[in-house]
Amino acid sequence: MIEVYVDGASAGDPGLSGAGIFIKGHGKAEQYSIPLGRMTNHEAEYHALIKGLEICIEKGYQVVSFRTDSQLVDRAIEKQFVKNASYVPLLERVMELMEQFDLFFIKWIPSKENKVADQLAKNAILKQ
Template identity: 60%
Template structure:
């Protein structure tokens, strides 16, 4: 089962934001995605990282995935399929529609020091965002 490490980051809250997605195919192959997101909050960037990661996996026809995030907000929302703040409801609903297309989907919270690849990609995406303005 492939592992997908995701991270969203913002330079300001809200501010220029980016999503980092690091995919480990467990066969020695990895993919790195640094996606500029425009201006948004850090929490929105975390959701966008999840959505982009899910979309990439679905486009590749991957049936079984294990996502890793250092965001408790994302981990809890996906596990419970519920958000406390109404502003994130639509983002979670989009994620669930994608998640339900997988044969197997897991998400696991990990400490930030285990998510360095995705974090570096998210920060690179912020810089890409700023450079394109």
């Protein structure tokens, strides 16, 4: 199973944002810092998850376990529902991508367990 740690960060809310993705499995680790442009922190969290899903699909991973420190994102996926209408297209995209895996898991973790993805997200902000 592939473990994927994702985090979004924003310098301001909204502000320049970045996605951090740390993938480990099959004896190797991959790191991605992806600039996202200007958006809110919550939007950056969703985009980090979407980018992580897209990378895993591109690499042909079929059994994935995602970790996020965003309770908002974790709960939205669990309930397949968001209150904020601006997040609806983001959740729909996540759900669409999730269907492409044989097995998909997502789990909320405390921020202290997501430090690598957090640093990668912050580094992505600096690339803009």
